[in-house]
Amino acid sequence: xxxxxxxxxxxxxxxxxxxxxxxxxxxxxxxxxxxxxxxxxxxxxxxxxxxxxxxxxxxxxxxxxxxxxxxxxxxxxxxxxxxxxxxxxxxxxxxxxxxxxxxxxxxxxxxxxxxxxxxxxxxxxxxxxxxxxxxxxxxxxxxxxxxxxxxxxxxxxxxxxxxxxxxxxxxxxxxxxxxxxxxxxxxxx
Amino acid sequence: xxxxxxxxxxxxxxxxxxxxxxxxxxxxxxxxxxxxxxxxxxxxxxxxxxxxxxxxxxxxxxxxxxxxxxxxxxxxxxxxxxxxxxxxxxxxxxxxxxxxxxxxxxxxxxxxxxxxxxxxxxxxxxxxxxxxxxxxxxxxxxxxxxxxxxxxxxxxxxxxxxxxx
Numbered sequence: 372x373x374x375x376x377x378x379x380x381x382x383x384x385x386x387x388x389x390x391x392x393x394x395x396x397x398x399x400x401x402x403x404x405x406x407x408x409x410x411x412x413x414x415x416x417x418x419x420x421x422x423x424x425x426x427x428x429x430x431x432x433x434x435x436x437x438x439x440x441x442x443x444x445x446x447x448x449x450x451x452x453x454x455x456x457x458x459x460x461x462x463x464x465x466x467x468x469x470x471x472x473x474x475x476x477x478x479x480x481x482x483x484x485x486x487x488x489x490x491x492x493x494x495x496x497x498x499x500x501x502x503x504x505x506x507x508x509x510x511x512x513x514x515x516x517x518x519x520x521x522x523x524x525x526x527x528x529x530x531x532x533x534x535x536x537x538x539x540x541x542x543x544x545x546x547x548x549x550x551x552x553x554x555x556x557x558x559x560x
Numbered sequence: 561x562x563x564x565x566x567x568x569x570x571x572x573x574x575x576x577x578x579x580x581x582x583x584x585x586x587x588x589x590x591x592x593x594x595x596x597x598x599x600x601x602x603x604x605x606x607x608x609x610x611x612x613x614x615x616x617x618x619x620x621x622x623x624x625x626x627x628x629x630x631x632x633x634x635x636x637x638x639x640x641x642x643x644x645x646x647x648x649x650x651x652x653x654x655x656x657x658x659x660x661x662x663x664x665x666x667x668x669x670x671x672x673x674x675x676x677x678x679x680x681x682x683x684x685x686x687x688x689x690x691x692x693x694x695x696x697x698x699x700x701x702x703x704x705x706x707x708x709x710x711x712x713x714x715x716x717x718x719x720x721x722x723x724x725x
């Protein structure tokens with residue numbers, strides 16, 4: 372499971388870099404234009420994605436700031452958001468790098484934001500949600516770029532895999548050995 | 561790994577049912593209108609997800625229909641698309657249920673559609689792409705719905721997890 376989440380953490384950074392770079396070529400008024408989306412504009416959607424990830428990183432690591440509301444808009448400018456996003460993405464990669472398989476299967480306790488309830492959930496299923504949530508909202512921003520007549524970059528996980536070799540057949544020998552030894556496909560790098 | 565993909569297969573059906581239920585309430589003209597999305601309309605966006613899923617399922621299983629183009633229209637109307645989606649989601653659930661950990665770690669090969677090349681890959685990362693791709697385009701369909709109706713059902717995996725525990 373660890374290699375799976377490592378792949379998704381690296382993919383998250385890769386996709387965010389591409390997407391934010393594309394957004395930086397937009398004129399300000401287009402970037403902030405209310406598109407009638409759930410979070411209004413491209414900027415509103417990117418802010419929400421940052422807020423949600425910051426909340427989850429805080430739940431998972433006990434570190435960093437934890438926004439109080441899912442509607443919070445911590446940044447006014449794309450440049451500030453991009454800088455903070457880059458740090459958040461590195462933290463997510465580092466957090467998963469430090470986990471072992473047991474920690475990934477253990478449960479965490481956290482308090483929900485909208486109506487404060489205490490929840491218990493395995494780290495693995497929380498991480499699956501975090502990465503899926505990112506893809507959902509990146510898909511929306513991608514669509515807004517198209518609607519604004521800008522050509523968005525392809526964000527397919529399969530392109531990331533082909534570009535980086537992560538998840539492809541050119542395996543590092545050690546990892547390939549592990550699989551031959553029947554480690555139940557824990558590691559597919 | 562298998563548990564994760566079992567969850568994603570069930571989540572996919574749950575999310576599609578919610579999305580399709582909302583899309584079914586949209587007036588046909590709005591559903592068909594080109595709203596400048598990557599695949600134009602809500603209809604063509606939902607079609608594309610079906611097409612991509614069919615292509616991957618044929619690669620994974622060696623069976624089933626194989627669309628020739630990524631924007632091929634599998635159904636001309638929403639009513640015709642619904643049963644195709646339902647059958648496909650059940651097929652995905654059944655396919656994942658039949659997988660083993662060894663099978664997930666094993667390789668398969670396929671030929672790409674847009675720019676024909678032979679690829680070899682382990683099954684697990686390809687399945688990760690498959691489920692991630694659905695989410696990406698459901699996100700697009702979701703914002704088209706919000707733009708049309710002002711409302712769209714939350715599709716968070718977290719809500720599915722809480723609902724099904």
